[in-house]
Structure formats: structure tokens, C-alpha cells
Amino acid sequence: MKLAAALLLIAATGFDIQGCWGAQVDVEKKIQTVLPGQNATFMCRVAVPLQYCRVEIPGLKTLNLNRGISNADVSYYGQGLDAGQCGFVIHRAEDRNNGDVKCTLGIASEAQESVGTMSLIVARSPKAPELDLSQGTDHLVVYKVDDTIQASCIVRDGRPVANISWFLDNEPIDNSELSMPTVIDLAKENLQSKIQNLTRRLRASDNGKYLRCVAYHDGYPGGISETKRQLDIKYGPLPQRQPIEEFGYEIGKVGVINVTVEANPKPQIEWSVDGQKIREGSHDNTGSMEAEVARDLGNGRYLVSLKIARISKLDTDKEYILTAYNDMGSQDYRVKISTNPEPKGITKFFRQHVYGFEFGVASVIGIVVAILFIILVVSIVIFAKVTGRWCFSGNPDTRYLAESSDTESAEVRPKESKRQLSAIKLGFFKKNKDKVAAGEEPGAQNAQNTLKPETDAISAPEKTKEKEGLVYAELDLVSPSPNSPVLKPVVKNDDEKTEYAEIVYTPMDEENNEEDSNEKNEK
Structure with missing residues (x-):
């Protein structure tokens, strides 16, 4: 009640409330981030002339500024106090200048000073990101296909807080596998740390790739810093479409059968031709075929080759079976060779996708639906043709139907709406x-x-x-x-x-x- 009475008294006497609290100060760039050694510029203004412009900057003494007063650390900026402007430039900002900056304005018509507040952030480079990985099923940093890996990346003590991104080699990781980042503030020096976690179900294609945590901050050289760990995922030889078809061989010339096998660790290789086993690095009993040593292509991929000294017509009729195996499993690959050129267009598509493992469930469903749709359309057209419906309703062959019976006569008269036939002479x-x-x-x-x-x-x-x-x-x-x-x-x-x-x-x-x-x- 006393406060309300006081407000009514002030209003009755016409006392200037704004003059009591000071004029509203218009502030540009309320938050400004600069690197150490860069200049920071601020502007405080009001709509009336100023008597003085006093600024308070962390790490520096309070300064009363105008066009004629400046020093090596801070200088006046603007059109003058008469224009109601109190601007200033902080030269070569340092870490000590980080914090809140104040401008205090004196106005001749007001008893109270007007104050504007801004924030100066002098960037501090955070520490390099740190990456931690969970252990695999064998309590080692070795994983198997379908293992779930949990990783955590933290970027400590940055100002402002750093940003984090995750990659598998150069491929961004889906956000569904990432948690919301957590920011930890260190109030003493206004520093911040960021933590983010990842949960991923491992696939064979992840093997050999680098899991990367990349941090972005203006304080880093080049604005970026990262840490990474290579994934070691164990799995047996992966299946492929069967049979593998190779084309373009020439009768009487050297032929090489190449098969790319994906496995980790490196698999053992053995060829079987007409019941004869040919181990890696050896020849068959005729000396015409050589099983070359598998060549490492990286990331768990190996090129396996069988060299035939001279291709004959008989060779094109044989089936070549490659067996690859390691501690995680084994896999057979059946190969057929041909002197025909490699198919192109739709033929190649059906060979690669319809007859092989690449033909996914979604594609199968799509083709089945399309076939059922075509059958439905054909059935509807046949039904309409037989019954004379819809677009076939004008066909004279279906407009008149004759019937016969065992009675004295069978009489079918057309409807009046049907068209008349031409005159018929009967003899x-x-x-x-x-x-x-x-x-x-x-x-x-x-x-x-x-x-x-x-x-x-x-x-x-x-x-x-x-x-x-x-x-x-x-x-x-x-x-x-x-x-x-x-x-x-x-x-x-x-x-x-x-x-x-x-x-x-x-x-x-x-x-x-x-x-x-x-x-x-x-x-």
C-alpha cells in the first residue's frame, strides 16, 4: 500500500521517472567475440547530447572518453558527445579483457546516469578433442559384426564452447546414432566444455574406417581439430551373387579370373576346377592354371586371381569354385567364364540385380506388386470385353445374345434402346x-x-x-x-x-x- 501511494504521489507531482532511472541507452553489438590481438568496437548512444562518456572494461581502469581523450588501449569512436554517441575501440584485446563491458552516460537534463551493458568474449582455444571407445565382446578394442559400439567425445575448456561433428572416414554419421551434446561451464574463467556420445551397431563395411570426432572453434589453427580411431571388425568372407560371371575371354590367349573377397582377418584361398584343388600360390597338375597370392586392397578387401595359360573352348564349359575361409567362417564362390562380350543395358541390370544377392526385399515386393497390378488390369479388360461394359458397351457383337432351349421356340428380343441391324434377306x-x-x-x-x-x-x-x-x-x-x-x-x-x-x-x-x-x- 505504501509503494502504491508513493507512485501516485510521484505521478501527481509530475516527477520525471525516466530522469530518476536514466535515459534508455541504445547499444550496438551487445555480444562480440574476438580472437586475442583483434580489435573490439562498441557503441552506446542516446537521443540527447552527453556531458560525459565513461567506460569500464575488464582488465583496464575506468576511462572518461571523448574525441580528445584516447590511449593505447582504448580510443573514442563516434560523431561526438554532442550527437549523443559514446563509442570506443578496444585495441588488441587480450584474455584479461574477457567479460562484461559498461558504458555510463551523463545527461545534463537528468540527475541519474544512463548505463549500457555489453559482453566481450575473447576466444580461448579449447583443448584437442578426446575420443573414448567401449570394449568389444572379447573385452578388447576388437569388434565383431553386429557388436554395439559406444563412443564419447569431449572438447574441454573453450571460450566460447566448441562445436562437434562425427564422421566415419568422410561420411557424416546419422544424427539418430548421436546423443544430445552436454555443455559444462567453468565459472572461474568463463570456460566451457562439450561432451557428446555415439551408439552404433557395427557392420562389415565399417571395418578399417576411421571413427572421427571433429571439433570446430575459432581458436584452433584453421578453426578445426580432430581425433580419430580406426575400427577393427572381424567377420568371415562375405557372400556374393552366384554364379559370378566373367566375360570377354579369347580362345588361345591368357585368361585371368578375378574375384574380390571381403573378409577380416585375411582369408585362406583355394580353387577347385573339375574336382582338382589348387591352393594359393600353386599350379594344377597340368601346369596350365596358377592360383595367385591374394592381393590386399585395404579395408578387408582382397583380390583373388586364377591365371589360365591358354583359354580353350573346354575352359569356358567348366565351373570354377573359389573357397575362402578364416577364423570367422568360410564361403564358396562359383565362377563361370565366357568368350561373349559383357552384356549391357537391361540385360546387365537383370544379371546383376535380379539373379544375384543384390536383389533386395524392397525390389522383390515392388516387382510382385507390379505383376499383380498388370494381371488385375488384364482381367478387368477381359471381363469388360466379354460382358460388353464400359468402353466395350458399343460393340455390336456383345449387344445381342441368342439363346436356345428345348421348348417350342426361344425368343430373345433386343431392348428398344439398342440400334437396329441392317435388313436381312432369308431364303x-x-x-x-x-x-x-x-x-x-x-x-x-x-x-x-x-x-x-x-x-x-x-x-x-x-x-x-x-x-x-x-x-x-x-x-x-x-x-x-x-x-x-x-x-x-x-x-x-x-x-x-x-x-x-x-x-x-x-x-x-x-x-x-x-x-x-x-x-x-x-x-
Whole structure:
């Protein structure tokens, strides 16, 4: 209550609160980092003229500055006190100058001084990074594939704190394998240390590579310092796609079969050709083949070669088996050689990825999904074609369906929405009765008979049905043979059951029908 009453009294009397606490000081570069021996520049300003400019710098005495007052350590900087500027330059900053810097401004219209605070960081180079590794499964700094390694990197006593990055050789390590860095402050000299941990499941490809902890700081020569440890990972010979195919050999010339084996430690080598064993550094019993000593390519990779003095056609039909083994395991590699040139394009892709170990699970799933999709599309197209759906709905072959039954007639009428077919002329043909009655031979009868359309056979009820678009024709399906007797048309009574074929057509004009009928009668 007393504080509130005091504030109300100050407001009532019009007392200048800002004058009590001093004017607001505008400060440039509140935090500035420099290397030892570099200059540091600061600026404090207000919007009114200044009476004086007093600065306090760690390691130096308090100085009252203006354009006419400077020394070897600090000099005035700016357009003058009349412009409200109190700037200064610290020459050749030293470690003792590290800390908070103050500028105190005197203003004629204010009873209180105005103060601005800044921070000067004089960089100090941290110590070189330190790298610690956990022990392997054998309590040594030797690891096996699938071992989990834990590493810790610390960069001590830097100002400001250093930054840390991890690499395996030159490849950055994924952030998912790294912990959040921890910063430790040493308050006495304003120094900082940083620690970061790594957890990684080792792979065969990590063998022989350097695990690197790289620290970045302006105080380091070149701004960088690092420490590293080479990883020694034990594993047996790794499998490859089978068989290994080598191309481009020439009949009658020297041929060399090369296989790159990955293993650690170095494997023992043995070739097998047609059941004969050829150890590393020896020949076969004919002296035509030599198993050369494996050549170290580094990082657990070894080049194994079998030299054939003179390639023959028989050599291209053989299968060459390379066996590599060490304390961690063994592996067989089957090799086929050919005089054909090495395949390119899609053929090479399928040889390398479809037929070998490189063909990953994701690729298999992708191909299976693609094949199933193609089968589904083809099935849908066939279904639409058969049922006349979608884009096949306009196909006349699927718009009209005919049905047959054991009943007196089977009648299928098209829907009114379907298009009409062209006019169809239907004639019934029979053999020439006169020639049959004359007693001609059946064979000659088959060869000479001519069939004429019989329009008189169409009765009045049938003509009535023609107008309706329906005609019934009775067919006797008999396969003729040269020795079979001449078959005569069979006429059945109306009450007898038979099968009918329905032919749908668009009726022609009556005049055209009568003209066609007259022409047939004249014939």
C-alpha cells in the first residue's frame, strides 16, 4: 500500500521517472567475440547530447572518453558527445579483457546516469578433442559384426564452447546414432566444455574406417581439430551373387579370373576346377592354371586371381569354385567364364540385380506388386470385353445374345434402346426334285444340284412375323459324306417340338419384299 501511494504521489507531482532511472541507452553489438590481438568496437548512444562518456572494461581502469581523450588501449569512436554517441575501440584485446563491458552516460537534463551493458568474449582455444571407445565382446578394442559400439567425445575448456561433428572416414554419421551434446561451464574463467556420445551397431563395411570426432572453434589453427580411431571388425568372407560371371575371354590367349573377397582377418584361398584343388600360390597338375597370392586392397578387401595359360573352348564349359575361409567362417564362390562380350543395358541390370544377392526385399515386393497390378488390369479388360461394359458397351457383337432351349421356340428380343441391324434377306433352299426323281446317282446329285431359294414356302403367318422382325428357320445339321445317300428335307407337323434360331433384322418395305418375291418366282 505504501509503494502504491508513493507512485501516485510521484505521478501527481509530475516527477520525471525516466530522469530518476536514466535515459534508455541504445547499444550496438551487445555480444562480440574476438580472437586475442583483434580489435573490439562498441557503441552506446542516446537521443540527447552527453556531458560525459565513461567506460569500464575488464582488465583496464575506468576511462572518461571523448574525441580528445584516447590511449593505447582504448580510443573514442563516434560523431561526438554532442550527437549523443559514446563509442570506443578496444585495441588488441587480450584474455584479461574477457567479460562484461559498461558504458555510463551523463545527461545534463537528468540527475541519474544512463548505463549500457555489453559482453566481450575473447576466444580461448579449447583443448584437442578426446575420443573414448567401449570394449568389444572379447573385452578388447576388437569388434565383431553386429557388436554395439559406444563412443564419447569431449572438447574441454573453450571460450566460447566448441562445436562437434562425427564422421566415419568422410561420411557424416546419422544424427539418430548421436546423443544430445552436454555443455559444462567453468565459472572461474568463463570456460566451457562439450561432451557428446555415439551408439552404433557395427557392420562389415565399417571395418578399417576411421571413427572421427571433429571439433570446430575459432581458436584452433584453421578453426578445426580432430581425433580419430580406426575400427577393427572381424567377420568371415562375405557372400556374393552366384554364379559370378566373367566375360570377354579369347580362345588361345591368357585368361585371368578375378574375384574380390571381403573378409577380416585375411582369408585362406583355394580353387577347385573339375574336382582338382589348387591352393594359393600353386599350379594344377597340368601346369596350365596358377592360383595367385591374394592381393590386399585395404579395408578387408582382397583380390583373388586364377591365371589360365591358354583359354580353350573346354575352359569356358567348366565351373570354377573359389573357397575362402578364416577364423570367422568360410564361403564358396562359383565362377563361370565366357568368350561373349559383357552384356549391357537391361540385360546387365537383370544379371546383376535380379539373379544375384543384390536383389533386395524392397525390389522383390515392388516387382510382385507390379505383376499383380498388370494381371488385375488384364482381367478387368477381359471381363469388360466379354460382358460388353464400359468402353466395350458399343460393340455390336456383345449387344445381342441368342439363346436356345428345348421348348417350342426361344425368343430373345433386343431392348428398344439398342440400334437396329441392317435388313436381312432369308431364303430356304431345297434340292431340285425333278433331278432326284430322274434317279441320278447320289454322288452326281451332290455335284450337280443347284439350290434355289424357295419363297413360296413362307406361309402367311410367317410373313406376318417378318413384319414383326422375326423369322423361324428349321435346320437339320447332318455332316454329309461321299457315300451317304441323298437326304431329303424333313417336314414336321406344327405340334411337333423342334428348336428354332431367331434372327433379328429390320423389316424392309413391303414393295421391295414383293419385288424380290416376284423375281424369285420367275426364276
